[in-house]
Amino acid sequence: MLDSLNQQPADALLALIKLYDADPRADKIDLGVGVYRTNDGATPVFSAVKAAEQKLVAEQDSKAYLGPEGDMGFVHALMPYIFGSKDPTMGGRIDGMQVPGGTGGLRLAFALAKRSGINRIITGTPTWPNHPQILADLEMESVGFSHAGPVGTADMAALRAAIADAQPGDAILLHGCCHNPTGIDYTPEEWDEVARLVADSGLLPIIDLAYQGLGRGMDEDAAGLRKVLAAVPEAMICYSCDKNFGLYRDRVGAFYVMGKSAESTVKVLSNGHVLARTNWSQPPDHGAAAVRLVLRDESLTKQWLAELDAMRTRMRDVRKALAAADNRVAGLDLAPLAHQNGLFSMLALDKDQILAIREKHGVYMAGSGRINVAGLTMGNIQKFIDALADVTA
């Protein structure tokens, strides 16, 4: 029976990692994998997280089950950072549960949407490839519109048209910050309009916040989400700590619901607990417990925020350096990278150019032209710019 399954293609990025690993050139550059890297090319454990992990090992007295909701101390400790410290529960209407990474949160949000009768999710494209993949697995429809305009900013006309064409009972998926793969976030004024359009349309917003703190700052990166929540009656929020705490493989995420009332939030989350139970039963504990310890300790919180600041500053410096090289790469418009956010941006390279930059220069990037700006260092950025100039000449 199992023989009836068809062979599935390998994940394109994982295949790229294998090619990169097999390349003997010492000056090769990996811009494919979506993890933060220091100026030395490392992805270290945050020192605040290491300290919290040591504390956890010393203090934890049981590993007994917590329940499908996971570590609620962790879930609640994050809320002021996401929803603002003034009223993080929006009068009791927001609550959440722990999930296995941002991916677990998205899986849960889409499955809950389906449970509540929603079948179509409006999504700006390109988007993180796992968004449409999860929707397809749930037999839900993703309705695309163009997220990026021609000058490296958001295509607001396409967004307006997509919302105007929406049907009653649709949902809309929004990237809270650091859009993957384009780096194009809405400006504060555009978020005002997004919030108004979503509220007027009656669409259910599902907000994916996977990179808070890596764009403009912790509050700045949540400002759009807060505007939308202030305008609409209900929303779902999928949060990842895997990037902003560097916990990738520990799978740390939270899922939040803002219901019409505190009672409806409890009801929605009870459905979330059932779905968790039938999918992963309980989320992995370790990373979330470490985040809780960071957030409950003033000095560890300070240390974590300082580490996050350094990451953000480094990525902004790389973006500035790329934008400043605009004149040197005649065939590409690099200037917009300076005002884009987060780990990723897209370069308008065609397939042949992407192959040439890999084969001739040892620069590895996704076939879509997405680059991870954190893969660039002050040591290799000139080589990258020269390689771009060569393949676009």
Ligand SMILES: Cc1ncc(COP(=O)(O)O)c(C=O)c1O
């Ligand atoms: C936009 C977006 N959402 C969610 C995720 C999921 O992150 P996690 O590793 O926490 O599952 C990612 C990861 O790359 C992402 O880019």
